Amino acid sequence: MLATGGTIAGSSSNPASSAKYQAATVPVTALLDAVPALGAVARIEAEQLAQVDSKDMSFALWSRLVERVAFWSAQPDVSGIVITHGTDTLEETAMLLHLACVGTVPVVLTAAMRPSTSLSADGPLNLLDAVRVAADAGATAKGVLLVINQEIHAGRDVMKAHTSAVNAFVSPVSGPIGFVQDNLVRFVRTPSRLPAKAWPVPGAWPQVEIVASYAEPGRIVVDALAQAGVSGLVVAAAGNGSVHQSLVEALTDAAGAGVAVVRSSRTGAGHVAIPAPPRPAAGVFVSAGDLNPYKARVLLALALAAEPGLAKDPAALQALFTEN
Numbered sequence: 001m002l003a004t005g006g007t008i009a010g011s012s013s014n015p016a017s018s019a020k021y022q023a024a025t026v027p028v029t030a031l032l033d034a035v036p037a038l039g040a041v042a043r044i045e046a047e048q049l050a051q052v053d054s055k056d057m058s059f060a061l062w063s064r065l066v067e068r069v070a071f072w073s074a075q076p077d078v079s080g081i082v083i084t085h086g087t088d089t090l091e092e093t094a095m096l097l098h099l100a101c102v103g104t105v106p107v108v109l110t111a112a113m114r115p116s117t118s119l120s121a122d123g124p125l126n127l128l129d130a131v132r133v134a135a136d137a138g139a140t141a142k143g144v145l146l147v148i149n150q151e152i153h154a155g156r157d158v159m160k161a162h163t164s165a166v167n168a169f170v171s172p173v174s175g176p177i178g179f180v181q182d183n184l185v186r187f188v189r190t191p192s193r194l195p196a197k198a199w200p201v202p203g204a205w206p207q208v209e210i211v212a213s214y215a216e217p218g219r220i221v222v223d224a225l226a227q228a229g230v231s232g233l234v235v236a237a238a239g240n241g242s243v244h245q246s247l248v249e250a251l252t253d254a255a256g257a258g259v260a261v262v263r264s265s266r267t268g269a270g271h272v273a274i275p276a277p278p279r280p281a282a283g284v285f286v287s288a289g290d291l292n293p294y295k296a297r298v299l300l301a302l303a304l305a306a307e308p309g310l311a312k313d314p315a316a317l318q319a320l321f322t323e324n
């Protein structure tokens with residue numbers, strides 16, 4: 001078990017409040033001690049990798065996480081890996097691990113919406129269910145998973161879609177891939193995509209930022225980012241990838257200057273059409289498919305780190321987004 005912090009490790013002096021608490025304060029040993037039933041499921045070795053509120057997630061912690069997953073996956077007596085994480089940026093870490101940790105040993109993220117001291121904490125059951133899934137033969141070669149609220153989600157597809165509810169996580173296009181009910185771990189389908197190869201995690205990440213299309217956006221943000229030398233931009237576009245005319249012009253200029261531009265949707269569900277409405281130069285604005293802007297940013301950054309020339313090759317970049 002690799003612990004990184006989050007609300008699952010949060011505590012509060014007011015158990016009745018869902019908002020007044022401190023994330024990432026309880027050590028993983030205490031989280032495990034609170035769930036004696038774990039002893040009947042697995043022998044657990046725990047590493048306190050970090051103790052952060054995941055809103056402050058860093059590239060350095062991502063690298064360390066990938067490195068520790070690789071280390072533990074290679075141990076012959078390890079059947080599965082569970083990672084405790086904050087919910088705020090979990091979908092980004094899940095995307096990174098989906099792309100960077102390709103293997104057969106199950107890697108299962110889990111989290112909680114309520115702190116460990118809450119009147120009705122969801123962490124202990126999520127932790128137990130995550131270990132049940134990680135120890136289950138059915139989880140083998142299913143890619144990185146999230147287990148939360150008795151559901152199993154594919155790491156690539158899952159996103160946080162509620163500020164406070166315990167059922168905050170959804171896979172908007174495909175739904176959960178399985179369920180946990182007490183001892184029963186049930187997979188109902190395979191993940192929509194598994195990467196063919198593990199993407200290397202860069203030592204130095206290319207700068208990829210997110211901009212949004214909305215009424216009268218102006219071009220000031222895109223121009224400033226292009227001038228600052230970003231390698232890539234993900235546009236949280238409207239609807240089916242529609243981009244405001246003023247942004248189309250700014251993004252076309254940025255793309256001409258060598259910035260990779262990818263369109264995602266701000267709607268929260270569905271695929272972005274290829275080619276883009278409202279018809280920028282063919283292929284210039286790559287579609288993120290069904291990846292939301294935060295997940296698309298992770299793939300774009302890994303792709304540009306591996307192959308900087310992709311910024312000038314929208315067709316190849318589009319193929320990567322279609323495959324991954």
Ligand code: ASP
Nearest residue numbers: 006007053054086087088
């Ligand atoms: N801010 C917390 C975090 O992401 C929220 C949570 O875990 O639910 O670390």
